[in-house]
Amino acid sequence: MLNTGSCLPLWDVLKMENEVTTLMANYGRAELQFSRGDGAYLYTANEEQYLDALSGIAVCSLGHANPKVAAAIARQAKTLLHTSNLYRIELQENLSDRLTNIAGMENAFFCNSGAEANEAAIKIARKYGRTKGIEYPSVITMNGSFHGRTMATLSATGNPKVHQGFEPLVSGFKHVDYNDAKVVASGLEDPNCVAVMVEPIQGEGGVIVPNDNYLRDLRRLCDEKGALLILDEVQSGIGRTGEWFAYQHEKVLPDVATSAKALGNGVPIGACLARGIAATILSPGTHGSTFGGNPLACSAALAVLDVISEKKLLDRSRSLGDFLLTAFRKKFSKRHEILDVRGKGLMVGIELDRPCGELVKICSTHGVLINVAAGNVVRLLPPLIITDDQATEIVEKVSASIFNFLD
Numbered sequence: 001m002l003n004t005g006s007c008l009p010l011w012d013v014l015k016m017e018n019e020v021t022t023l024m025a026n027y028g029r030a031e032l033q034f035s036r037g038d039g040a041y042l043y044t045a046n047e048e049q050y051l052d053a054l055s056g057i058a059v060c061s062l063g064h065a066n067p068k069v070a071a072a073i074a075r076q077a078k079t080l081l082h083t084s085n086l087y088r089i090e091l092q093e094n095l096s097d098r099l100t101n102i103a104g105m106e107n108a109f110f111c112n113s114g115a116e117a118n119e120a121a122i123k124i125a126r127k128y129g130r131t132k133g134i135e136y137p138s139v140i141t142m143n144g145s146f147h148g149r150t151m152a153t154l155s156a157t158g159n160p161k162v163h164q165g166f167e168p169l170v171s172g173f174k175h176v177d178y179n180d181a182k183v184v185a186s187g188l189e190d191p192n193c194v195a196v197m198v199e200p201i202q203g204e205g206g207v208i209v210p211n212d213n214y215l216r217d218l219r220r221l222c223d224e225k226g227a228l229l230i231l232d233e234v235q236s237g238i239g240r241t242g243e244w245f246a247y248q249h250e251k252v253l254p255d256v257a258t259s260a261k262a263l264g265n266g267v268p269i270g271a272c273l274a275r276g277i278a279a280t281i282l283s284p285g286t287h288g289s290t291f292g293g294n295p296l297a298c299s300a301a302l303a304v305l306d307v308i309s310e311k312k313l314l315d316r317s318r319s320l321g322d323f324l325l326t327a328f329r330k331k332f333s334k335r336h337e338i339l340d341v342r343g344k345g346l347m348v349g350i351e352l353d354r355p356c357g358e359l360v361k362i363c364s365t366h367g368v369l370i371n372v373a374a375g376n377v378v379r380l381l382p383p384l385i386i387t388d389d390q391a392t393e394i395v396e397k398v399s400a401s402i403f404n405f406l407d
């Protein structure tokens with residue numbers, strides 16, 4: 001770890017770190033470093049405690065060092081880590097059964113990240129188009145979206161900052177406004193358009209919750225035109241919003257759903273789930289991943305699904321989310337600088353009337369870890385296992401930090 005000297009604030013040495021380590025400079029990291037975690041708390045080497053209201057960006061939903069997940073990983077590590085997808089993998093088949101069952105889908109492809117899950121979804125859409133005889137199939141995606149950092153997923157992403165410097169982008173994506181079914185309807189008039197890819201709640205875009213019925217309208221439009229509905233549940237899935245998948249709030253089913261982040265509680269795993277015609281597109285040799293769905297990752301994911309079910313964490317996510325929204329709305333009711341408090345389950349955004357990146361540092365000095373999305377939205381993604389007292393601690397510390405920042 002970099003020696004920061006006694007007078008440099010931890011958060012101000014970011015440039016120095018990039019100058020002195022051999023890491024590529026692609027992250028704007030804080031100097032803060034953790035040496036262990038326990039439930040909703042992270043600890044530095046000096047045992048300074050931080051309440052984690054970010055879960056490693058929606059990953060550690062069961063908290064840190066979850067005993068059941070740790071035991072499953074340890075057991076599997078002593079048995080078999082990896083064989084490759086040249087052979088049957090019972091744990092992968094079990095995980096596919098469990099996931100497709102909770103998601104209402106038919107089959108699964110496993111990979112190692114959200115971007116890879118979305119790559120698989122995009123390949124399914126393209127091949128679906130090609131099998132229909134469309135030479136240049138295109139996919140509608142949304143302004144403000146985030147789908148990953150690979151070339152296809154960054155091209156799908158509706159944020160020019162993510163594109164910048166990486167042109168030429170992968171062709172075949174048409175970006176339209178989020179939460180507006182009419183623009184999707186006109187986009188689908190293009191006969192080359194084979195799919196609509198959308199986050200049920202935009203995460204990186206600033207925790208944008210669309211109107212009720214938005215997904216149902218997209219479902220209807222896709223059905224009318226024979227286009228695939230692809231839902232990117234990488235951030236919103238696996239219980240984050242109070243259902244296994246956020247689309248289940250609207251009782252719609254996509255043709256393709258992608259998952260990653262919380263699926264392994266920190267062990268890298270992604271999944272692309274499909275149903276109907278979309279489930280028939282990939283044939284042997286058309287897609288793959290060396291590590292994807294290996295016994296280690298699948299044993300972790302199976303333990304994650306067990307813990308969420310056993311501890312009824314979908315209900316907890318819903319009730320804790322309602323508690324947070326109500327408590328923050330009350331705290332900020334007289335503050336015109338707070339434009340909105342919104343979210344679903346434990347995916348919560350507090351929108352300010354100004355850029356507020358500094359709040360990450362201010363909150364950390366209050367002992368709570370948060371993140372800022374879209375420049376002016378405090379994003380909270382706490383673990384689903386937080387207690388009522390920890391939820392209150394989040395409200396108190398985050399609102400105190402915001403008042404500090406504003407006053």
Ligand SMILES: Cc1ncc(COP(=O)(O)O)c(C=O)c1O
Nearest residue numbers: 113114115146147148203234235
């Ligand atoms: C909605 C969404 N899709 C895809 C991704 C990319 O996931 P990964 O970083 O695991 O590739 C993210 C990551 O933040 C995301 O929020």
